[in-house]
Amino acid sequence: MTRGTQQKVRDTALALLIDEGVPGFTIDEICRRSGIAKTTIYRHWPSVHDLLVDTVASQIEHLPTPDTGGLRSDLGTLFGQVMSMPEITGKRRMMLGLMQAATDDHDLRNALNKLTRERSLPVLNVLRNARERRELADGLDIDHAADLIEGPIVYRYMIRGDTFAQHDLDAILDLIVAGLTRPPDTPA
Numbered sequence: 001m002t003r004g005t006q007q008k009v010r011d012t013a014l015a016l017l018i019d020e021g022v023p024g025f026t027i028d029e030i031c032r033r034s035g036i037a038k039t040t041i042y043r044h045w046p047s048v049h050d051l052l053v054d055t056v057a058s059q060i061e062h063l064p065t066p067d068t069g070g071l072r073s074d075l076g077t078l079f080g081q082v083m084s085m086p087e088i089t090g091k092r093r094m095m096l097g098l099m100q101a102a103t104d105d106h107d108l109r110n111a112l113n114k115l116t117r118e119r120s121l122p123v124l125n126v127l128r129n130a131r132e133r134r135e136l137a138d139g140l141d142i143d144h145a146a147d148l149i150e151g152p153i154v155y156r157y158m159i160r161g162d163t164f165a166q167h168d169l170d171a172i173l174d175l176i177v178a179g180l181t182r183p184p185d186t187p188a
Contacts, residue, residue, distance in 0.1 A: 001044045008034055009041055013055040018090040022101035025052055053111040056098060059091060060115055065125035071135045072177045074126040079153065079169055092158055120146050130181075137182050145180050152176075 001009075012034040017025050027048050031038050045051035066077035102109040127142040127149075136145070152172050156162045164172075 001040055005036060005040070006044060009036055009044070009051070010055055010058050012036075013051055014059065014094075017052070017055060017097070018094050021093075021097035022052070027051070049107060052108070053115075056094070056112070057115055057118075059094070060119050063122045065122045065129070067129055069133075071126065071130040071133075071181060072173060074129065075123075075149065075173050075177065076170070078122055078126060079173065082153070083164060083166075083169065092161060095158060120150060123149055127180075135181050137180060140180060148180075149173075149176055 009030065012030050013025070016029055016033060020029070025048065027038055027041055030036075030051070031041065041051070045054060061082075063078065063081050066074045068074050068077055098108070098112060102112050123146045124142060127136070127145055130136050131140070131142065136142075153164070153169075156164065
């Protein structure tokens with residue numbers, strides 16, 4: 001299968017996932033919409049589950065880890081990149097449907113957990129850099145800190161369907177950073 005054909009299948013699969021959700025995500029419908037033979041699709045993706053996971057994985061934006069020299073500015077830069085991404089209504093609908101489907105599908109849940117960990121890598125890297133600079137409070141668990149950082153932002157985008165004004169993002173990041181960092185009068 002050529003790269004162009006693979007991309008056509010992924011694009012068709014993504015559109016189907018956004019339009020119909022997981023229940024309507026079938027190889028037959030992808031074939032109908034794309035005009036690509038079922039045998040061609042199954043040669044590259046052995047199951048509909050494999051194509052579903054690949055489709056979701058293809059939507060993860062791989063963001064570079066900022067390294068501005070400070071935790072607050074690194075987080076501001078990182079989430080500034082996220083805020084500048086195109087409108088996310090379709091992706092929001094897709095992810096909410098996937099989360100619902102994953103409650104009953106162990107394999108899908110594992111795949112989504114893996115993808116979520118990959119998406120969180122820039123935040124974890126920012127925290128590791130801050131730990132190396134001794135900015136973080138002693139004993140801070142960076143996995144929990146990453147959840148704390150991403151939680152309000154994901155909640156606002158995914159659950160409430162809101163976007164952030166820059167001042168809202170700044171206020172949230174200032175509050176989070178104040179809770180994660182060592183007090184200013186504490187020697188490093």
